[in-house]
Amino acid sequence: MAFVAIADRDHEHALHDPQSFIRKYIWSQDHKVIAIQYALVATAIGLVALTMSVLMRLQLGFPDTFNIIAPQEYYQYITMHGMIMVIYLLTALFLGGFGNYLIPLMLGSRDMVFPYMNMLSFWFYLLAVLVLVAGFFVPGGPTGAGWTLYPPQAVLPGTPGATWGIICMLASLAIFIVAFTMGGLNYVTTVLQARCRGMTFMRMPLSVWGIFMASILGLLAFPALFVSAIMMTLDSVIGTSFFMPAVASMGEKTVHTGGSPLLFQHLFWFFGHPEVYIVALPAFGIVSDLLSTHARRNIFGYRMMVWAILAIGCLSFVVWAHHMYVSGMNPYFGFFFATTTLIIAVPTAIKVYNWVLTIWRGDVHLTVPMLFAIGFIFTFINGGLTGLFLGNVTVDVPLSGTYFVVAHFHMVMGVSPILVVFGAIYHWYPKITGRMFDEALGKFHFWMTFIGAYAIFLPMHYMGILGVPRRYYGYSDAIQFIPPSVHEANEWISISAMIVAATQLVFLYNLIHSYFRGPVADGNPWRATTLEWQTPQTPPKHGNWGKDLPEVHRWAYDYSVPGAPEDFIPQNVPHSEKTPVGREHGVPT
């Protein structure tokens, strides 16, 4: 019985509303506040990465006109841009931001199961970002090793930031992993343990499924980055030879003996490939919910969607070496990884079919979140198809290290997830702030970003097929195989990139202005079924649900149920004559 008493105490704690400003907004244990803290920091550091990309594009597009950055700065920016966007923006925003906000609300819980650890997770994340930024101020500046941080060049003199910069980067990553582990434990345990009455696994919205599986992937994959960060730090600081081979640098033999740079590549990509899905799976989940809600149709093939998420999660651990085809591996290894890479395309394709079939003959409302969701389907198919090229060894070898790769991964894990991020922010903005955003500005933001992204990345495919190498500071006339059209393409790409970057300011203006001046939002403006829209207050107060927790009676996709007075039935509405049982899991009942 004593255990029950302890559980009750937690319950009371969750209902206790903190009063002071600091406890409420800064040193807060409330999952919603932590989510917003995560989102704000991620956006801030994301803007830094965006600015760096503009500076790089100025250099690439107009090398003779704008001479703002030096070659070593170009490498530093390219490194920081990649790392920030993948880890500190997308991972943090999807899991720390949306994960934190949505899991308890969608599952009918009061908070995460370990609120204190959740709070620590954010503060460690902030520390990781600060250590990363500190890299700009140490002697030599941040590391310019490329976001993959491959040794030996990452720690050899000649690479920018090879002394202090790389240490800041590795330390920051290690701190981030600690932060993520604390957050991830929370997300997974909350999904397993804190669902409200009636919320079975197969009634969870797909957003939660995506975030849940991504958290599991993160918990198992981030240790690989942690291991490599520790060992590379030791190589750099005390001169061990885990990764550093016997090399001469600047004409002098280094102290290192027979270390293995390939070992680093294996460890890095053992983390790096699941990382793609750590970013993609939450996007998959969220976009499913956006499509279903704004097309007023139940998600097509819910069970298949869940299984696809699980299958992608498992398979993502056995494809890592497709990033290493040109590392001199045994051809049988390449064959194995090409095969697994093609296999993982199957559940991914299933998801794409299901999204398209969800909106097929639906009552599609072209709201701003829906535009972004549809934009995601297009972009993800485009990026996915080029993945088939790069996943095959023989096609990958000539394309490796060219702009084709840059175009592919920007489409599939840059633009696609960020479109979902935008869609999700617009979708949940009324719930988070209690205000509506400006629809016209939102649509402007969508069209400029969507078309602009294609203007930036489509020409890069062409450049890649021509063999234009990536990571170059400039393409002088001495490189004769590059035709003038590439230079023209670079100019247009740069102009497009700057327009897209400027459009993001409109987005930020919309968010900030609407927060103060936007019309007050209804509690459920999209007429959605999931629990977060059924809270007694908007924005939800501490504890989320007032005195009583909700009880779930149906799945998350009861849209357009025949016989129902409205075209949606929330999850917490019991079955009755007026609110009949829907087509749970697509099965007529």
Added chain:
Amino acid sequence: MSLTVAYAALATGIVVWAILVMKLRSKPWEATAAAAPQATGFSVSAKRIGLWIFLAVVTSLFCLFLSAYYMRMGQHAGHGSPMAAGDWKAIRDPTILWFNTVLLILGSITMQSARASVARSEVQQTRVRLFAAGLLTFAFLVGQWLAWREIRYSELFTPLNPAVAFFYVLTIVHALHLLGGLVVWGRTFARALRKDVELIDVRLSVELTSVYWHYLLLVWLGLFAVLLST
């Protein structure tokens, strides 16, 4: 990397199996409308589940370290014919490690007995055994420190030898996990000493601490076996 693949397969297998067993096969639409399926609210076992998930993370960490160890030792399968790394010079593991292993086993046994005492509501026994378990673990760490010293002052010591570097990394990472455990142990012990805290309130803490202790003992036995055999 084969170890890691095996681990990943195992871990994902467990996840899939657990989900299968739990609810994936449920067909809630077959249930009557009135009977909402049972689901848990805040439950004290969240802490237990949280610990097990954390142990999965730590398992991942050590498996990856060991994968790196074997790969660095034999260079790479998949990249030409396997050959031994030329700079790997095996070291003689300090004898004191055997003594330390016994200490950690005793620590784990004592922790288990503390768990048994708390289940039987024996206040004094719990305190004594909990204290003894912490002391034995502390002694293990001191023993590890002596082992590090021994290698430090041996003629084989050089950070350039990957066998030496791995020895330190593996044992220090394990020791840091034990230190983290000792912090939790310290909090648990302090609560067990307080007069205003009922023994039943520390029961879960003792139980989870003992699970963590057994787990780190297993990790140590695995690490020790690998170190001895190479």
